[in-house]
Amino acid sequence: MSITETDAAGQPPDGDDPLLPKHRADLEKSGLLPPVLDEHGVYSTVDSDVVAGLLGLERRDTRLAPALVLPYLNADGSPSDFHRLKPDTPRRGEKNRTVKYEAPRGRGNRAYFTRVGLAAVDSPGAALLFAEGEKKALAAAQAGYPAIGYAGAQSWKEPGSEDLIEDLRGIDFAGRTVHLVPDSDYATNPRVTEGTARFGAALKAAGADVRLVALPAGRKGAKQGLDDFLVANGEEAFADLLDAAEPPHPVGAAMRRAAGLVTPEEAADLVVSAHTEDGLPLLRYWHGAWYLWDKTRYRQLDGDEVEAVVMKALKPHLDGLTVRRKGDVLMHLRTKTRLGTHVRPGDWLVTPPVDWDPEDLFAADNGILNMVAYAEGRECFIPHTPARFTLASSPVPFEPAAARPDRFLRFINGELFPGRPNEVRLLRQITGYLLTPDTSHQVIPLLNGAPRGGKGVLLRVFTMLLGEDAVISQDLESLSGPFGLEPLLGKSLMAVGEVQPPNSKAIRAKPVERLLTISGEDSVAVNRKGRTAVNTRLRIKIVLAGNGRPAFPNNSGALAHRLLPIRFLKSFAHKKDPKLDRKLAAELSGILLWAVRGWIDLRENGGFAETAETKRERGRLALLGNPLRHFLNECCVVKPGAVVPKETLRERYRDWCQTNSVHALDAVSFSKELLETETEIDTGQNRIKPGEKLTETFRGVCLLSP
Template sequence: MSEQHDEFDFEFQSEFESDWPHEVPYDPSKHASNNAHRFLAARPAPIIVSDDVIYSLDFRDVWLAVSEAQMMAEIRRTDPGIDLDVRKIRSMVAEVKINCRTTARPFQWIKAPENAPDASDLILCGNGLLDLRSMTLIPMTENYFATSIPEWDYNPVAKCPLWMHALSQWLHPSFHPTLQEFTGYLLSPDTSLHAMLCLLGETRGGKGTVGRIQTALVGAAHCAFPAFNDLAGDFGLEGLDDKRLISVPDAHDTHASKRGTAIERLKSIAAGDPITINRKGTKQQLNVKLPAKIVLTANQHPNLLDESGALAAREIPIMFENSFNGAARDINLTTKLLGELPGIANWAIEGLRRLRQNGGQFTIGAKGRAALEDLEVSQSIALRFAAACLEITGDSNDIIPLAVAYAAYENWASDIEGLNPRQRRDKTAFRKDMVASLQKRGVAWADNQVRWHKPGGPKRGIGERVKHRFVGVRLKANAGLSPAFG
């Protein structure tokens, strides 16, 4: 689990037993397993071990991660006579990890009570667990795997007038239901909708404040703030396995060498696919579905090229089109809004319930749909090239040989997009990009031999033999072909 865990402190144990840790009657002549069970029997707070990480229950019924070094230190405090050497203490910790192992992961039931709500229906609040289906608050329990709790209490009658006023200043009304639904989705451990949020727009337009409020609703301990380059690193996913929100603030492009890895990891997390997490030290790799949703924040969307369209298909953009740069600023706005968290939570929960009633379909207004189309095009050089140079007809008689299309692409990429030779795609990559981007728009790929007449030229004879070609598309007039293909 996460290395970014709450600092374990023996003070938490004082709620269980005021004199812990106290002396335990170990027998140094016995093997380590025997002494480990003596330790566990005397310890007032339960222990579980999930994915090779030790957790101790605190007085709030929250499971706090404990390092092996901390566990060894605790055992030593119960052995004031120093009857156990370091080797035996280390072996005792190994036995604890075997004996207390659970298959549960954060935000799941460790042991579900009878008639317990499904874990995906539970919203973690400061004063308990809210069952989204019955809208009843149930007490926090050690049977639920919570590694922290947010700093707001559920109050069904709480309101948020300042929040609603701020949204009216920041966002076009068509974005309000979308943001409301996704913020509610952030509160639930459910990741089945496979969506990620993009907060995009002007400096001092409100997106940063929205991000801070979302972090407070989820709970800061359950949030991570990696950069794109961090996500692409060897250990870029370490510490994310108990997070519910992965917020990428001030998102910008990755280094070219890391872009592909970053994109694939974003897609895997958003899709809820199992993903391999490398962990430092001696810990084994994890292959898990991360319980987090992704929120990107940027002035403009980073240049994450993905010709498959899979990333854009999962993104939900919220455009902050109004900038208040230079206007009088309320430096206490975030603090005031934090005081409305119970009311903002009710607003978000209302959005989540509507989202579920709509079968998991987010409410996307006209501005949101336009933003989605812009995102898809921005992430695909092939789509930008097609928009500029091609006419998609769907007619099987309309074809473009690969060599001709690639020649037009090279001229367009150089003269219009300003791409240098290293940035331009080679012919094989260009073909794959075009197929990935255009096949769902009615363009097909064929490689059987046919006859073809050059566009704009006289159709003498039976035409030139061509094999590799795109079908259902033709070049626009003046599409940037060199004279050899004119």
């Protein structure tokens, strides 16, 4: 839903449609048309008090509205006071599982009678069809089948017994053919397998001829229900499944099998099914590491955790796996959960919602924000979902009405950049740019200037906004090592807290090459200790910070053009606020909103609002990166046949260095770098004037007039 004051106030939707547009669209995806929805009274509510009343809550829970409401009928066809609800923002229940549907508290289970199903109930001996879920029952009824819905694998029975619920006990099953249509995970989820088998046994005991309709898995092995199958394959294909239906497996046939009778692949299937939500696997294997969905993100597991996850999933079903068989299970599990090397953090693992480009998304603490949709006033916020390969989420909730971050704004405007609104705007755009996976601007922000000038505070703010799991802090030299890129996998920000000044030897060519490759969105081979190298495009941004101006050795000057410098002019060495981080942490929701608006400004501006100071500073950095190239451009002409005495050129070079505050190379280094910088220049001996003795010269270059 769009986050607006109207929605937050719980106002009902405009017009006479009983369904919100989002709910109508969701039901249409299940193939459900207005006639069957109207016939069964399906509607939407945005009122938390209505939700509380329907669910029998003592107090309202604003998180459960808006919701889709599915009214139940009594066995005589009259409306009941029992409803099940599907909230837009589902809560988390036991074991952090999403509670997709809500039922009235303390009321037990009910059967979901469709009108066509009730007509068959009133006709002795008529066939019946039980579908797992209300939408599936409606889809079957819409296709003309005498459908009754049951809410889940255990919802057909009274708690603590094998007795059918009261709604079903009133049906005469003698002589009826009853088709059970569970979701496709019947084949892989032992809990569904067992529950369906027990349901079939109870119906058989009541006199029914029970047949199981085995729905196949959906695309790429995804779980699908009867509604999905009808939409994808049509009624004729479903009729073929009905004809092929057989009695369900005996009770317990799929449960507690000896380890020797279960193949490692079957055991791997059990592990996958134990970690599946809404048909989506929650366990993933990517770039040689295991990841498990953890409410808001996929968390990387270490070796011991992986084994614990496997054994916990298998414990209810298997007796005693040997170490060798555990290894076999893991081998099959890797195959079943492996993500391709083309998948990058933030990508969708299934078909995404319309206009939800992964490059535009920010994973906040309370859900996923579509920045473009927010900027355009459209539906912009959805719950976290394992359908997106999120490796890190912010600990900061997105709150459209967050309080103004007064201490942070005073720090930025009044302390860091007093009288420099253009720098504040640029910083805001940079902060917004860090929020999403988009790296298309190909810039490297550089925070440099006065020591103790607030640069470290800003890096910590960036980390607090993105979350510690999203940020890697290291120095540039670490990029030179054979495994220097490995820590960057899965991260969204590399923060370099202290770039070395010009006279340091720490910045060598290899780190510069890596900075250019990463910021340029090029593919790079990432070597990993003890594992196969991967070739990938790292979806990571880099922010540099330092006191002095760094001198990056780069003859082409390409890196200087990527830098986006902001100068810090004031030092707070003697005015440090030791509680500043804590004060800013209390304003993070407001700072996040400030950054989001910076991203909107960046988008509307079509690029970063570079200041005149930014452009001058970039020129200075380019000069430091290759001063000899700048000397040649300003003072010389490369010209075939030209000759200049070595000492004359060196003297002019020394004067230029003094004027530009650049360290001058000695004679040997000057000659060596000159020939490397400009290949058209060579050395030799020439007579500058006829009759003079030979002089050491540079050939192919001459000096411009001063």
